[in-house]
Amino acid sequence: MDGKDDRREGRVDEAKGNVKEAFGDVTDNEELEREGKKDQTKGKAKQALGKTKDAAAEAKDAATDAVDSLKDRD
Numbered sequence: 001m002d003g004k005d006d007r008r009e010g011r012v013d014e015a016k017g018n019v020k021e022a023f024g025d026v027t028d029n030e031e032l033e034r035e036g037k038k039d040q041t042k043g044k045a046k047q048a049l050g051k052t053k054d055a056a057a058e059a060k061d062a063a064t065d066a067v068d069s070l071k072d073r074d
Helices: 003-026 030-073
Strands: none
Touching (some): 003 030
């Protein structure tokens, strides 16, 4: 799974958590509220993972480009 997929799944989890938390609040269901908060945290973590994967891929590409340009000099 690439960073884009992780970020998308994270946004879905976060949105799902917002709905659960709000519904739990309206219905006085504390367990559902906690579940919603947990889903939101999980979503934020997935989004952070996706951003980290993207940054790592960009760094790898930059390093590869740098090595290739050094090879071209020879």
